[in-house]
Amino acid sequence: MNTKASNAYGWESPDIIHKYSVIWHSRLSFILKEIEFLKNLLNNNIFPIVESHLVDKAETYLEELSELKKEVSKLLKDVSNHKNGVKILFVKHEPNQNDWDYKHEHRKLMIKMHEFDSKYQIIKKDIFRVVKDAIRHQKQKRIA
Template sequence: MKTTQSLVKYIKWLSAEEMHADSVNWLSELNFTKDEHLFFEHLITSFTMELLELKYFASDKEIVDAINRSEKQNDLLLASVTAHEQQLKIMVDEIDELKEEETYKETHRKLTIEIHQFLEDYRMLKAQLFDIIKGIKKEQKQRYLLDKNH
């Protein structure tokens, strides 16, 4: 909670260049995440049969649903950041539009928090997915070794 409060104060002091740099960084991270979602879809497709096995199905279905929700949220954030970046001219046009500038800064603050939370949740989701795939691969290896010995 303390981080969020200091983050709010920090946003008030960001220059237009710093907010632009934040937006560019967010777009880069969100576009990379979009590519990773495609990789996850391929990975899930590759392991469909294993994921459908009874002992994995319930938790794996939740992970697949979470990945789909994450993908949709990523697309929404990409659209929001793109729109936010296009409105940056409010901050640099040398026209005093205090209300619009404050609104822009407030939007930037909210995006900072949303994107930070999204990326944190996304990293946890990735770890869960890789744990599931690791478990499947481990089980496949054990089956292979058992079959090889018999």
């Protein structure tokens, strides 16, 4: 029986780790642009937001977006450093502590990315909900 042996972390190869790092970098770069879009969305719909008394929520989300932008910048830097460090796994040698440390760092980064993405998706959904409610309120007011 031919079974594929894998290490305790379950990573089959450094290629997979590198692939994840590239995907994270791309995702974070996109999120930076998306944060600017969400800020513009809130700022460009300020009149419907004011009329529907959702200003406090909008201001809170603008502050949260600023915090998220800082967090994304830090994560982007961490992912870039991590992506550049993957070369230690490509060198053919006996597995050692550096390999384990790098994989452990990768796992921690994976958890951070997942937590950040979950938080970001919730905020993004809430922002769209506020803008949708504000526009709906404005249309109902126009009809009445």
